[in-house]
Amino acid sequence: xxxxxxxxxxxxxxxxxxxxxxxxxxxxxxxxxxxxxxxxxxxxxxxxxxxxxxxxxxxxxxxxxxxxxxxxxxxxxxxxxxxxxxxxxxxxxxxxxxxxxxxxxxxxxxxxxxxxxxxxxxxxxxxxxxxxxxxxxxxxxxx
Numbered sequence: 001x002x003x004x005x006x007x008x009x010x011x012x013x014x015x016x017x018x019x020x021x022x023x024x025x026x027x028x029x030x031x032x033x034x035x036x037x038x039x040x041x042x043x044x045x046x047x048x049x050x051x052x053x054x055x056x057x058x059x060x061x062x063x064x065x066x067x068x069x070x071x072x073x074x075x076x077x078x079x080x081x082x083x084x085x086x087x088x089x090x091x092x093x094x095x096x097x098x099x100x101x102x103x104x105x106x107x108x109x110x111x112x113x114x115x116x117x118x119x120x121x122x123x124x125x126x127x128x129x130x131x132x133x134x135x136x137x138x139x140x141x142x143x
Contacts, residue, residue, distance in 0.1 A: 028058040032138040034130055035069035042072035043079045045143045046088050053095050061092075062133055066102035066126030073101050073120045074111070086117060093119040102126030 031052070035045060045063075052059055065073055072085045079085065089099060099120040106113060106122065113122055123129045134140055 028060050029056055030060045030133075030136070030138040031062070032130055032133040032140055033061065033063045034140065034142045035063060035065040035072075036067040036126075038068040039071045039077060039085075040080055041069075041143070042085060043083075046072075046085070046092065048143055049092055049097060050088075050095075053092075053097070060096065060138075062098045062100060062138065064100045064102070064123070064126050064129045064133070065120075066105045069126075070101050070105050070111075070116075073099055073117050074115045075117055077117075089117055089119050100126070100129055102129070 033045060033049065035042070049061055049063070052061065071077055072079075073089070075086070077085045093099070099117070100123045101116050101120045103113075103122050103124050105111075105126065106116070116122060130140065
């Protein structure tokens with residue numbers, strides 16, 4: 001009888017673990033958001049990130065921007081309705097979100113590094129940064 005109870009308990013533990021429900025001590029989910037589209041897409045992306053953190057507060061999120069995707073991370077950038085991105089970027093930064101901007105894009109578009117918001121880190125290559133993060137176990141999202 002004791003053997004059957006142990007097997008049932010083990011089966012229940014395996015089923016619980018397979019269900020995807022986070023257990024105490026589970027490592028946080030790590031996600032890299034790939035952004036390469038202009039400011040019109042950024043409000044939805046920032047909302048998605050905030051929603052993800054509301055649902056899974058321990059999620060580690062890195063936003064990597066290149067091409068036209070860097071535009072919302074430039075000082076004084078505004079969404080199509082005229083709202084500044086900086087307050088939302090700062091709020092997400094306080095929640096642990098990291099923002100990374102592609103230096104190759106800055107150079108090819110002749111944008112001075114001083115125009116990038118202080119909450120963003122400049123990396124040599126956005127694409128290489130995404131590949132590096134994926135190799136470290138980050139889940140790739142392209143909203």
